[in-house]
Structures are given as C-alpha cells and as structure tokens.
Amino acid sequence: MSSEEDDLAAAWGAALEEEETAGAAAPTVAPDAARVLNQAEIDSLLGFENEADGAGGAQSGIERMIRSGLVSYERLPMLEIIFDRLVRILSTSLRNFTSDNVEVSIDSIASQRFGDYLNSVPLPAMLAVFKVEEWDNYGLIVVDSAMIYSVVDVLLGGRRGTAAMRVEGRPYTTIERTLVERLIGVVLKDLGEAFAPLTQVDFRFERLEVNPRFAAISRLSNACVLTRLRVDMEDRGGSLQLLLPYATLEPVRELLLQQFMGEKFGRDSIWETHLAEQLRHTEITLDVVLDQQVLPLSTILSLRPGDCITLSAQPSQPVRLQCGGVALFQGEFGRRETRPAVRISNVLRAPESVL
Known part of the structure; x- marks a missing residue:
C-alpha cells in the first residue's frame, strides 16, 4: 500500500512541475491588450469629439499633430484695427451705393498660404485683382455668387422680400461684371480711407477674373492675410473676401505691428526732452x-624741439x-x-x- 501511495505522489509531483514549466514559458497577456476601441474613444483620439460638441475646447490626439504642421504667421494688431475701421466705412458707403439697409461684419481674419486659398475658393465667383501703387504689389478681392446676384438684384430694382434668383452654369454677363466692378471700386476706395490714418495708400483696380488660376498674384507657398466680410442687405447678401499677401504689407510692417494708432516703438518723449537739454549743456x-x-x-x-613752422x-x-x-x-x-x-x-x- 505504501508503494502505491509513493507512485501516486510522484505522479502528482511530475504533473505540477509540467504546469509550472508551461506557465513560465507562456507570455504574460494583459487583460486589456486585445480590447478593441469603441467609436467614442476613436473620435476622442482623432479630435472629433470637440467639433461635435461645438465647445471649441482643447485639441487632442491626431488633430493636434496635424495642426502642428500648419504655419503660424506674425500677428499684426494694427491690421485688425484697420479692418474694423473698414467695416464702419463700408457699411455707410454700401448704404449709399445700394440705397438699401446694409450691414457689414467681419467673419474672420486668418493667415493662410496663397495656394491653399486658391484651391478653396467657392466657385462660381468673381476675383478682382487690384494693385497697391505705393507698395508696388497686388491684392485680391473675391465676391461670391450670392453677393453678385444680390448686388445685381438691388441695383436693377429687384423687389424686396424675395431672394435673388440665381442662374448657375453660365458665364457672367457684361451687366453683372460692370455692376461688380462698381462694387469693387467702392470697397477699394473705402480700404484706402481705412489705411489713411496709418499711411497714405491708393488701391487701383486692375482686372476681373472668374478663374482662380488667372488671379495668381503671389507664389503658391507665400503667406497671406485673409479677411472674410459678411454683407447683409435685409433678406439678401453675400460675402466678400479680402486677400493681402504678407509681401504686399511688408513696406508698412513696422506700422502694422503697433498696438494702437501713433504708437512710437523705442521712443519716449520725456527722455528725448531730457537728452536734448543735456546736449545743450555739453562742453x-x-x-x-x-x-x-x-x-x-x-x-x-x-x-625737432625749437624748429619753427612759418x-x-x-x-x-x-x-x-x-x-x-x-x-x-x-x-x-x-x-x-x-x-x-x-x-x-x-x-x-x-x-x-x-x-
């Protein structure tokens, strides 16, 4: 009986040793390693959760990685003040131009590469190329389709309370182009007045294009300042987009870096007066x-000492x-x-x- 118990104990011992050896050789698997991400976790990783909520919170995940590749351009505080002034002047000018109640507002002011903007221009649209005489460079004004038909409808006596009729898929007529040119002339004149407190500059209309490829005023990789203006005329309206390359603004870059009108960088009138007074007493x-x-x-x-010079x-x-x-x-x-x-x-x- 004792021999049978010894054999049984030996068999149990051998089985336990085989289980321990197999457990040591097998890799340790974490319980969450094979878990599949659900849709909410994927959206959070890609950064779509904030967009869906509309909260505009902090970016996260791959969205932050993608946006880190975008260029960040120098901020020009005075340019924002100029565009605010443009909105006030343009509102009055368009009221006189259309004999209608017009409200102009700024949708956004952002920096963008010129090539990216040309690829995103909503067509059909009219692209007005203008030249800045004093800075010897060019800018761009884009008038979208809704704004074109609204201006035509208002200037040609369209009835109020009815949306402007749009006929897509055809080229713009001579009457439409002429009326849009008059609108561009008003905008350029007001833009010059908006810059007047800062510097005297004239914006001259060059040509009107309907194909973005023919409105290439800068290299595709150059940086530009894009300002989107919203024009509301009661139940009608549209948008104007003003594009100014940084190369165009370079002659007045130092002025645009000011925080307020007339700011003097690196100068102090008190020290200037003190320095002038001290210079007068210098021996x-x-x-x-x-x-x-x-x-x-x-x-x-x-x-030699003692020599004379006559x-x-x-x-x-x-x-x-x-x-x-x-x-x-x-x-x-x-x-x-x-x-x-x-x-x-x-x-x-x-x-x-x-x-």
Whole structure:
C-alpha cells in the first residue's frame, strides 16, 4: 500500500512541475491588450469629439499633430484695427451705393498660404485683382455668387422680400461684371480711407477674373492675410473676401505691428526732452585753424624741439573754427585786452533742429 501511495505522489509531483514549466514559458497577456476601441474613444483620439460638441475646447490626439504642421504667421494688431475701421466705412458707403439697409461684419481674419486659398475658393465667383501703387504689389478681392446676384438684384430694382434668383452654369454677363466692378471700386476706395490714418495708400483696380488660376498674384507657398466680410442687405447678401499677401504689407510692417494708432516703438518723449537739454549743456572744444599746409613726411619726421613752422596766414585773413574736423564758423582773429580772440563773422553749417 505504501508503494502505491509513493507512485501516486510522484505522479502528482511530475504533473505540477509540467504546469509550472508551461506557465513560465507562456507570455504574460494583459487583460486589456486585445480590447478593441469603441467609436467614442476613436473620435476622442482623432479630435472629433470637440467639433461635435461645438465647445471649441482643447485639441487632442491626431488633430493636434496635424495642426502642428500648419504655419503660424506674425500677428499684426494694427491690421485688425484697420479692418474694423473698414467695416464702419463700408457699411455707410454700401448704404449709399445700394440705397438699401446694409450691414457689414467681419467673419474672420486668418493667415493662410496663397495656394491653399486658391484651391478653396467657392466657385462660381468673381476675383478682382487690384494693385497697391505705393507698395508696388497686388491684392485680391473675391465676391461670391450670392453677393453678385444680390448686388445685381438691388441695383436693377429687384423687389424686396424675395431672394435673388440665381442662374448657375453660365458665364457672367457684361451687366453683372460692370455692376461688380462698381462694387469693387467702392470697397477699394473705402480700404484706402481705412489705411489713411496709418499711411497714405491708393488701391487701383486692375482686372476681373472668374478663374482662380488667372488671379495668381503671389507664389503658391507665400503667406497671406485673409479677411472674410459678411454683407447683409435685409433678406439678401453675400460675402466678400479680402486677400493681402504678407509681401504686399511688408513696406508698412513696422506700422502694422503697433498696438494702437501713433504708437512710437523705442521712443519716449520725456527722455528725448531730457537728452536734448543735456546736449545743450555739453562742453565741446572749438579749434581755430589759422593755416593749413601740406608738407612731406620726411619734413615732419625731421622736426625737432625749437624748429619753427612759418604760417602763410595774413593778419586780416579770416580763420575757421571747427569741432572734430567739422567746420562750424568763420571769423576774424585779433585780441581782446591781453588775450587772443576770434570774432565770428559767418556760420558755415546751418543749425539742425534738436529732437
């Protein structure tokens, strides 16, 4: 009986050793390793959850990785003030232009590559190319289809309360192009007035295109400032898109970086006044030049203490007063009591105004 119990114990021991060996060789599998993500987790990873909620919260996941590749351009605070001024001026001008109640508002001001914008222009539309004379560069105004038909309907006496009729799939007529050109002229004139407090500039209409490829005013990779304007005329309206390349704005870049109109970067009127007052009390040395001679270098090197240099100046000949090599005055040399003196008779340099 004892031998059978020993055999049974040996068999149990061998079985336990085989289970421990198999468990050690098998890889450890986490319980969540094979779990499949649900749709909510996928949306959260891709960053779609915030868009669906409309909360505009923090971006996450792949969306942040994608947007990190987008370029970030320099912010121009004064340009936003100019566009706000443009909205106020344009609202009044369009009321007079259409004899209707017009409200203009800014939808967005953003930076974008020029090539990306051309690929996203909603067609059909009219693209007006204008030139900035003082900056020697170009800009673009895009009038969408809704705005075109609204302007035509208003200017040609369309009835209020009815939406403008759109006929898609045909080229714009000469009447429509002419009316849109008049609208562009009003916008460009008001844009010049909006820039007037900052700098004097004229925007001149160049041509009107319907194909974005023919409105290439800059390289496709260049950065641009895109401003979307919304125009509401009671039950009608549309949008205007103003595109200004950064290369066009470069001549006035320093002015556009200001936080408010007339800001002086790096200047302080108090310190300027203090500096001007201190400069007036600064002591300088005036040299009286009696005569100038050209001598060989050997003669100069051979001079010794006690040698005399004969001056060719006459007693009545005028002398020159200078400071640091800059001639300032011309005068007459003489004596006052027991001291030599110079009487100033002429000013050689006009005095410059102190800042």
